[in-house]
Amino acid sequence: MFYEQIETFLTTVTYGSISAAAKYLYVSQSTVSSRLQQLENELGVQLLIRNKGHRRVELTNYGHSFIPIASQWASLWKDTQHLKDIENIQTLTIASVDAVNNYTFVSFFKKFMSTHPNIRLNIRTHHSSEIYSLVEDRIADIGFVFSRINYPDVVSKPIYRELMYLICSKNSPYHNDMDCGELPTEKEVLLNWGLDYKSWHDLHFNPSCHPALSINTGSMLQRYIQDDSWGVAPMSVINGAMRSNPNLTFFTLTTPPPPRICYIIRNPYPNVNNSKLIEEFEQELTSFISDDENICSFENWMLND
DSSP, rough: HHHHHHHOOOOOOOOHHHHHHHHTTTSHHHHHHHHHHHHHHHTTTTEEEETOOSSBBBHHHHHHHHHHHHHHHHHHHHHHHHHGGGGOOEEEEEOOOOOIIITHHHHHHHHHHOOOTEEEEEEOOOOOOHHHHHHTTSSSSSESSOOOOOTTOOOOEEEEEEEEEEOOOTTSSOOOOOOOOSSGGGGGGEEOOOOHHHHHHHHSSSSTTSSSSEEOOOGGHHHHHHOOOOOEEHHHHHHHHHOTTTTTTEEOOOOOOOEEEEEEEEEESOOOHHHHHHHHHHHHHHEEEEEEEETTTTOOOGGGG
């Protein structure tokens, strides 16, 4: 079965006669008839009724049924001819926690897209446990989390560390080297940054005292810190919050929470088409982290874990 046969059939159906199809295709009527006959012989059915003395052809039941098949066949054939003209676009799916997607790596993601026009980033925000599952199932190529969970088909590597600070309003009474005992729990906007953070929080604040507000994403801090309320956050989140809300500031704590360590996770057996892309992404990310002190305090020992 050749494209010329399919094209001739569809053209004949569209224009209603062999003579009109021949004129449209710039071939002789005998060529049109020959192509149609060859197609019918190959299919083993009659598609058209050719009555002598009638200019217009009629479709058999087979002919009517064959129209959508022929149309799809012609469309697929055209697609194959233009395959070489399609841009070589690759997609990298990244699953991260809120702080990474909305603050820490925003400038890196933008830079990566601008320097790699043939790469599309699919950035998704999830909780850490969901991210591990997505990477294990190879739905996500790369994940960024702040906690380690043992998954058989996921490898993790620490890539940066962030110190934690007090975030509050410029109009608040707080200052540098704040002692946790000076911070009123009833004014706290609490975000649980992980198990290490919770252990630190339970040690310095009475777990039975309720904060003013509990939230679950870093992007919410800037909306609820006001007057003498306060919270604790890593510097990347604080910088983003202060850009959005100039009335916010930050101070040091005398006994701060443990630094947050971010881990990059991936499947040891990635999709073949993306394996080199993942390596390139990791290399550029490592360079970005090393060069930008505003994001985090990076230490080489974390790469040797």
